Amino acid sequence: MASASAFEYAPAPESRSVVDIAPSYGLFIDGEFTEAADGKVFKTVSPSTEEVLSEVAQAGAEDVDRAVKAARRAFEKWSALPGSERAKYLFRIARIIQERSRELAVLETLDNGKPIKETRDADLPLVAAHFFYYAGWADKLDHAGFGANPRPLGVAGQVIPWNFPLLMLAWKIAPALATGNTVVLKPAETTPLSALFFADICRQAGLPKGVVNILPGYGDAGAALVEHPDVNKVAFTGSTAVGKAIARQVAGTDKKVTLELGGKGANIVFDDAPIDQAVEGVVTGIFFNQGQVCCAGSRLLVQESIHDELLDSLKRRLSTLRLGDPLDKNTDIGAINSAEQLSRITSLVEQGEAEGAERWSPACALPSSGYWFAPTLFTNVTQAHTIARDEIFGPVLSVLTFRTPDEAVAKANNSQYGLSAGIWTEKGSRILAVASKLRAGVIWSNTFNKFDPTSPFGGYKESGFGREGGRHGLEAYLDV
Amino acid sequence: MPTTAPALGDVTASDSTLRRFLHGLPGVDTVGLEARAASLGTRSIKTTAKAYAIDLAISMVDLTTLEGADTPGKVRALGAKAVHPDPTDRTTPTTAAVCVYPDMVATAKDAVAGSGVKVASVATAFPAGRAALDVKLADVHDAVAAGADEIDMVIDRGAFLAGKYMKVYDEITAVKEACGTSARLKVIFETGELSTYDNIRRASWLGMLAGADFIKTSTGKVAVNATPANTLLMLEAVRDFRAQTGVQVGVKPAGGIRTTKDAIKFLVLVNETAGADWLDNHWFRFGASSLLNDLLMQRQKLATGRYSGPDYVTVD
Numbered sequence: 204m205a206s207a208s209a210f211e212y213a214p215a216p217e218s219r220s221v222v223d224i225a226p227s228y229g230l231f232i233d234g235e236f237t238e239a240a241d242g243k244v245f246k247t248v249s250p251s252t253e254e255v256l257s258e259v260a261q262a263g264a265e266d267v268d269r270a271v272k273a274a275r276r277a278f279e280k281w282s283a284l285p286g287s288e289r290a291k292y293l294f295r296i297a298r299i300i301q302e303r304s305r306e307l308a309v310l311e312t313l314d315n316g317k318p319i320k321e322t323r324d325a326d327l328p329l330v331a332a333h334f335f336y337y338a339g340w341a342d343k344l345d346h347a348g349f350g351a352n353p354r355p356l357g358v359a360g361q362v363i364p365w366n367f368p369l370l371m372l373a374w375k376i377a378p379a380l381a382t383g384n385t386v387v388l389k390p391a392e393t394t395p396l397s398a399l400f401f402a403d404i405c406r407q408a409g410l411p412k413g414v415v416n417i418l419p420g421y422g423d424a425g426a427a428l429v430e431h432p433d434v435n436k437v438a439f440t441g442s443t444a445v446g447k448a449i450a451r452q453v454a455g456t457d458k459k460v461t462l463e464l465g466g467k468g469a470n471i472v473f474d475d476a477p478i479d480q481a482v483e484g485v486v487t488g489i490f491f492n493q494g495q496v497c498c499a500g501s502r503l504l505v506q507e508s509i510h511d512e513l514l515d516s517l518k519r520r521l522s523t524l525r526l527g528d529p530l531d532k533n534t535d536i537g538a539i540n541s542a543e544q545l546s547r548i549t550s551l552v553e554q555g556e557a558e559g560a561e562r563w564s565p566a567c568a569l570p571s572s573g574y575w576f577a578p579t580l581f582t583n584v585t586q587a588h589t590i591a592r593d594e595i596f597g598p599v600l601s602v603l604t605f606r607t608p609d610e611a612v613a614k615a616n617n618s619q620y621g622l623s624a625g626i627w628t629e630k631g632s633r634i635l636a637v638a639s640k641l642r643a644g645v646i647w648s649n650t651f652n653k654f655d656p657t658s659p660f661g662g663y664k665e666s667g668f669g670r671e672g673g674r675h676g677l678e679a680y681l682d683v
Numbered sequence: 684m685p686t687t688a689p690a691l692g693d694v695t696a697s698d699s700t701l702r703r704f705l706h707g708l709p710g711v712d713t714v715g716l717e718a719r720a721a722s723l724g725t726r727s728i729k730t731t732a733k734a735y736a737i738d739l740a741i742s743m744v745d746l747t748t749l750e751g752a753d754t755p756g757k758v759r760a761l762g763a764k765a766v767h768p769d770p771t772d773r774t775t776p777t778t779a780a781v782c783v784y785p786d787m788v789a790t791a792k793d794a795v796a797g798s799g800v801k802v803a804s805v806a807t808a809f810p811a812g813r814a815a816l817d818v819k820l821a822d823v824h825d826a827v828a829a830g831a832d833e834i835d836m837v838i839d840r841g842a843f844l845a846g847k848y849m850k851v852y853d854e855i856t857a858v859k860e861a862c863g864t865s866a867r868l869k870v871i872f873e874t875g876e877l878s879t880y881d882n883i884r885r886a887s888w889l890g891m892l893a894g895a896d897f898i899k900t901s902t903g904k905v906a907v908n909a910t911p912a913n914t915l916l917m918l919e920a921v922r923d924f925r926a927q928t929g930v931q932v933g934v935k936p937a938g939g940i941r942t943t944k945d946a947i948k949f950l951v952l953v954n955e956t957a958g959a960d961w962l963d964n965h966w967f968r969f970g971a972s973s974l975l976n977d978l979l980m981q982r983q984k985l986a987t988g989r990y991s992g993p994d995y996v997t998v999d
Contacts, residue, residue: 210735210954210962215727320725479919480715515926523955532727629710649712 212525215532217319222310224396227258230266230419231402233273234412240265245421247395250316251529251538251573259395262420264427267387270416271431274358274385277413282355282383286342293338293380295408300331303404307397309530311369314396316538316574317492318529325491329654330373333672336656337377340677344382347674349683355383356459356682357435360428362449363398364441365391365540366495366596372398374660374671375438376415382680384436387416389428391441393541395419426452434458436680440497443594443620443665461669461679463497463661465594466622469615470500470651471637473608474509476627480649482516485600488625488651490524490578493539494598497666498623500651502591503580504611507604514582514602521578522565539574539597548576548597555581555590560601586617594620608633612640621663625651644670690927695892698849705848708888711880711916720911723955724948733947737982738776740946740974741768743964745803745935747782747972749810749903755790758783760999762794769979769996772986778975779964780833784809785822788829803833803869807858810873810902812837816854823861834862835869837902838886840876848889855893869897869935869968875907883913887920890932897933903970908938911948918956934961937970943981946974 227244229236243261248254262270281289300307307330308322315322345351359379363371368390379386390398402417418424422445429437429452439449440463453460470488472481488500505513529537539545556562560581569575576597584591584601591601605611615624624643626634634648644662647653654660659675661667669679694704728736746765748757761781769775780801783791791802804826808814814822823834836858842850855870862868870890874883890898898917901908914936921932934957940946946969953961961967976996984990 209959210739210950211732212726212728213730213732215729324725475710477712477715478709480712480719483715483719532725629712649715 212533214528216528217309217312217530217532219309219313219530222306222313224257224310224313227260228395228399228419229260230262230270231399231415231417232266232270233277233416234406236402239263240269245392247314247393249313249573250393250540251570253572256313257396259399259419262389262418262424264423266418266420267424267427267431270387270418271358271360271428271433273413274387274416275433277411278355278357278385281385281411281414284383286344289381289383290338290341292408292410293334293341293377296404296410297331297334297338299404299407300327300334304328304331307369307400310400311397312529312537314394315365315368316529316540318534318537319532320534321492326367326370329656330369333370333373333377333656337381340378340674341381344677344681347677349678349681353382353681353683356680357384358433359384359386359436359438359680360431360434361386361388361438362425362428362441363388363390365394366492366497368394369397369401371440372401374440374676378671378676379438379680380414382677384680385414387418387428387434389418389420389425392419392421429453436460438679439463446667459679461661461671462667463669463671464665464667465596465620466497466499466662466666467502467592467594467618467620468498468500468623468625468643469502469504469618469641470625471504471605471611471615471627472506472509472513473611473626473628473630473633474506475629477629477649478509478513478516481627482513482520484625484627484649484651485517486520486524489600490536490598491652493536493576495540495544495596496652497594498645498652498660500623500625501595501600502615503600503602504605504614505602506611507606510604517580518563518565521580524565524578526567526575526577527570536578536598539576542574544596545574545576548595548599551590551593551595551597552579552599555584555588555599555601558588558590560584560588560590586614592618608637612637616640616642619665622666623647690929691892695852701848701852701889702846705885705888708884711884713880716880716916717912720915720952723915723951724911726948726951728947728951734985736947736950737943737978737985739962740943740950740969741978741982742776742779743967744778744969744971744975744978745780745782745937746778746975747903747970749782749784749805753784753787755787757999758787758790759794762791762800764975764997764999765800766795766798768975769982771995772983775979775982779968782835782970785826785829785831788826788831792830801832802830803835804831805835805837805902806831807834807836809835809837810904812839813841816857819854820857820861823858827862827866831866833867833869834858835871835899837871837873838890840873843877843882843886848885852889852893855890855895859894867896868894869899869933870895871899871902871937873902873905874900874909874913875905880913880916883916884920887917888924891920891924891930895932897935897968899935899937899970901938903938909936909940909970911952914949915952915956918952918961921961922957931960931966933966933968935968935970940969940971941973942977946978
């Protein structure tokens with residue numbers, strides 16, 4: 204979808220040869236790869252080509268039980284290690300991730316469909332950074348502000364989504380191990396491969412058996428893990444619907460829970476904003492990872508006085524986005540993760556049109572195979588539209604207007620979600636005034652979708668509870 | 684005198700209207716601007732696109748010598764190189780121009796006669812710009828009379844930083860008038876001395892309002908010259924100016940661009956910011972002296988598959 208130009212960039216595909224994907228993978232339990240107890244397997248496909256990448260063992264309840272038992276056995280020794288010893292393993296894992304980052308970036312792009320540019324420049328550096336960061340905490344837990352000698356919880360059951368497979372794994376596993384917990388993690392059924400490669404990295408790092416267990420599988424495996432009586436801590440990132448089910452499941456037990464759920468982030472652009480950078484921020488906010496980001500800035504709230512000007516700039520900018528082969532280094536927009544997700548996006552967009560919002564996409568040829576959706580924006584959207592309320596989890600931006608800062612705050616907060624928000628203005632006092640009134644876990648000013656291991660992340664309202672990242676992220680894995 | 688395009692109203696009517704207009708331009712967020720420039724710098728340009736980009740970049744070079752020690756011999760050698768950048772390969776495009784001091788214009792004109800290569804001259808008390816307006820205008824008249832096709836003028840940074848925008852505006856319009864119809868005017872801001880991105884955006888609009896045919900980053904004589912970020916900002920300014928007035932203005936980053944890799948990054952900025960309409964040496968130039976040889980060596984490498992080395996390009 205490059206702009207018409209004499210300067211057409213030649214294809215610049217990243218080499219697939221840096222990654223060696225086996226035809227089949229097992230579950231990773233107690234330091235070994237093993238078949239599922241009932242022998243079930245499923246296929247994982249590349250969303251950009253629909254090519255089958257590998258066949259993966261599918262965990263069931265029996266496998267969950269085996270893995271939790273292994274984690275329980277490992278917990279005794281792992282939690283008794285001095286923090287400085289655990290730190291050594293985590294530093295080793297972080298370094299191996301850095302050394303293998305090109306391989307992991309290509310793998311993630313193949314399995315997830317997101318552009319190599321993002322896996323290479325955003326995901327993998329952050330994955331390594333999380334392990335480094337929490338490795339640094341492992342021997343300093345006495346000084347984390349939770350009192351002397353805070354205790355780990357035990358076995359952590361972790362369920363992660365498909366949008367940032369390896370990064371969400373890092374967010375979950377790094378703090379859990381640093382604080383002395385052991386882990387059973389279920390990656391999403393559409394993106395199991397990078398977690399299985401991570402299992403190999405654990406072996407490479409000499410991590411004791413059973414400390415990390417990886418169980419690819421579907422929702423039933425996730426449910427079995429959450430329900431397992433010997434799991435002490437449940438950490439979930441994913442949809443609000445599943446999050447609610449998990450909350451019901453663990454209610455009345457002594458399990459600790461953190462939930463990172465959906466979002467409908469408001470990106471608020473005031474009339475004195477740095478317009479060119481705001482346009483970039485809006486693009487980053489909603490088209491990063493094809494909008495499949497829980498903290499995406501999917502609602503653009505623009506001050507009415509600059510609406511037309513901003514929309515012109517935004518449309519011009521969208522016309523320069525390059526959609527296509529995610530392994531091409533020049534690709535900005537990759538494939539949607541699955542056929543199921545694509546149909547969800549499609550139906551919500553159709554609903555937006557039916558409810559009277561105005562749909563626009565740049566002229567854009569979509570590849571013939573794979574799951575693709577052109578970057579889309581809707582104008583004339585109001586708070587009453589479904590597309591202003593429901594999380595679409597795709598490259599679809601809803602544009603609303605406001606007249607005053609108070610109205611901006613009221614509209615931004617008028618959502619069942621509260622994960623992220625953005626404020627664009629050159630006026631520093633306005634940033635502080637507005638930010639203090641927004642009900643969202645992360646608020647960016649004059650930037651968007653910036654992540655750092657030192658910064659806590661989490662939501663208000665139906666976006667979940669608990670924090671990941673930073674010192675706060677330790678609390679979720681400690682008995683405090 | 685050029686008049687302001689009607690779309691903008693009478694913003695140059697007085698000191699205060701001009702100030703209000705320039706200070707009312709959208710702000711620039713430093714972090715965001717530099718991040719965008721850096722991200723465009725990661726575009727991977729290969730094979731046919733690279734060959735195209737190298738030839739385009741060569742055709743956009745203002746081959747420059749601006750030394751106190753410049754002699755006719757040096758200028759003639761430079762002119763010859765501009766006409767035939769690579770004597771071993773006559774398919775190499777000519778450069779856009781040679782850029783010299785005013786007293787060398789006649790020599791340069793002679794050296795490039797008949798080739799289509801333009802002669803640009805840095806007039807207006809280059810590089811400091813610290814002289815009376817009469818002196819600057821005399822400098823321009825000299826250069827134009829000697830046949831200069833393009834005048835590169837420096838603005839009075841002192842006046843700009845002191846907030847005397849009207850003084851800067853008046854100087855540019857006077858120089859533009861002195862250029863007459865025969866010479867195009869490039870206005871140099873010396874972005875390193877203007878220091879902030881907000882200032883660079885204001886200077887860009889000020890220059891365009893005053894009738895600049897080109898806006899140019901720098902003289903190449905200070906510590907910070909052209910950068911991807913300040914060039915990106917100026918490309919946004921010309922793009923927005925054309926959208927509002929219909930008038931297209933060129934952009935010339937100058938100083939510090941030494942490698943093919945850098946030059947291609949700038950072309951990517953042009954392509955994805957202002958657009959393909961600027962991918963032409965009528966609208967985009969590189970002010971550079973050492974860039975050309977690297978472009979030529981990379982061009983030879985694409986043609987032969989081997990990297991030849993500095994002895995295979997001329998030293999001029």
